[in-house]
Amino acid sequence: MQELKRVINYKKLILIAVIALVNIIFFLYANRPVTDEGILDSEKNIHARYLEEYSNSVNSVIDNADKLKKYSIFTKAGSFSYANILQTADDFRRVADVNVFEDEYKGVKNFTGYYYQYFFSMALMLIVIYDLFAQRDNGMWQLTYGSSKGRVILAIKQTGVIAAAAVLVHTIMYWTTFIAAMIQSGGFKDLANPIQNIDTFAKFTYPWSKIQYIMVLYVISLMCIMALALIIWSVFVLFRNRNLAMVVFLIFAAVEQFIYSHIDVHSIWNGLHYINIISIVNINATFSSYRNWGVGTFVFPVFSASLFVLIMITCVMTYIAINVFAVMKPYRNASLIARLTDRVSAGYQKLLFKFPDVVKEIHKLVFSNKCVWVIAAMFVVSAYVCSSGQYYYTDDNKHMDEEYILHGGADYTYFQDYLDELQKKYEAVEEEIAKYAGESYENVDPVMFMNLKQREQQIVKERKRAQEYSDKIEYIGHIKEDYGTQAWFISDRGYEVILGDKGLYRRIMITLALISGIMIISEGSERIEYKSGMILLERSSADGRKKIVRDKYIANIILTAALAVMIHGMELIWLRNIYGMPYLNAPIVSLTFMGNVLGNGAGSIGIIKSLILHASVGQFMVVRYMTELVCEFVIMLVMMKVGKSLGKRRYRV
16 A cells, blocks of 8 residues: 555646546547538548448448358368367357447547546556656665565556556546547537448447447556556566666567557568557557458457467566566675766756756756656647647649739739729620620531630639638728728738648647646745755754745746747747748738637727737737736746645645
8 A cells, every 4th residue: 555655646636637637638639520511421421431341341240251151262161260260250240130220429430539647647647657666766665675565466467556546547548538529529428329320330240339449448548558557567577677678668669569550461471560569559540440360260369469478478577577586695895887877967067066956946846846758748749739730721722822922912903903803804804705695506516606705714724712711801891991091912821820720720739738847847846845854954043034936937938938938949940840920011901710700709808809909920929928928927926836845745844
């Protein structure tokens, strides 16, 4: 119980809550609503066609299996091919009577197709295991090794702690994601309907309801998370240094990811694709599909084989780790690398001593409080959000944006002339076509008439494309008439992602990642002083109640500002490279989606309305980021107070 309390403390619970929140945001971002009517109609038609053809496809699999048995190449008794045909037919007969129909399926489909929750669970377990081996760094290893229960019994207790932590972590991550999926899709309805109502389960051969599948998937995924966590624990046991163990595991995970991505499921090496930690973590993809392995007449699902191999590897490695845990001694002669590392560390400390106290406080925040991992996670989340949220525009859209850049701005006479000329062309060709209306068939030149009709179609198509220019001119006139502000002729595309609704999920997730990191760092900056007992020394020093406190606040402000600048800077660089940022000096009201909010909601507030009407695009972006920075400073100050309060209460100082 003490081991469990040591590992799953209030700080870990806060971290789990933060990661669970980040995971939910990831899920909502990955499954953000589609607003394109064409895409929605296509998805609806595809799903309707799937429902219509499901019964026929299942019966087709059964019939094909029966037909294949008649061919000599498959009828050899004792062959795997023949046994697999029989097994396939038997498996699909289980769902032959399943009736599929239209219902609310997107919530469960989005949930089962989302696998990042399992990676978040494994990341949390990695942190738990890393902290579990802190005794190898703080000197407690010598004490536990010398005690009567410091070896085998402690190793067994740690496996139990890992199992309990895995249950807690995975349960929170799994069910919070499920709840978010259900709420996003409209509520907890239709869960008693067949799982086969979802097209991604066309090859699933168990007649289960959606909720049955969700419950079974929870149990299976929990087993996988526990098994992988015990394997990671075994790796940490085998290495004396926990940092080295962390590096080794991360390298192994990267190799597994490479193998998983580059080995096809139809390759002769496909076993490495399925018996792989990435495949195991993404267990739904294997569980919901249909594929068999076997030898002779023995046929078994790939999923069952993967799970069996995982359990066997886990048992073997856990057994080895427990025995190694019992015999590995805490003392050994320092190696050459260790001695060199100590010298480098000593030199680094001497160098750090020469810097101002504020720099030392920043160093303590980042490294001594182990917040470097938090900062790394912030950048990873932000980089992922930026790279995965890209919008793609058509060639016509790109061409139009080039025209905006070349001929747009405060003067839009080029586009007005273009629209006028296009209207004249249309009227001219319509006049030519009208001449043929009164002519007899014999007097009509069919070639010339067809050419005219083709020209008409081309002009109509061009007019439809140029409607955007016409709408923009109309919008500029509206802004001038209603608000007395001269808008510029610039494209909304790009800025819709940078500042508009199309980039809302990106901005929310990056802001949450930044705020979550600041909360963890700021709270820990005060609490660590109480935890380590350094607060007593600080209070006893001449400047302990003034200068040191001041340096702490300055260090937190500098670090918060630096993180905000770096993360938002990374975001802006990515946005500029993808979409460009032309006309930063143009009035922000030139963007249609900005002008449309005037007088509505937040756009009716005086200061916001004035900002939209008088600020440039660049100025608006500066104000927005400065406002976010002020909010982040406030959060930082609040969390420092929280950390101080928790430190006083917990450590009674």
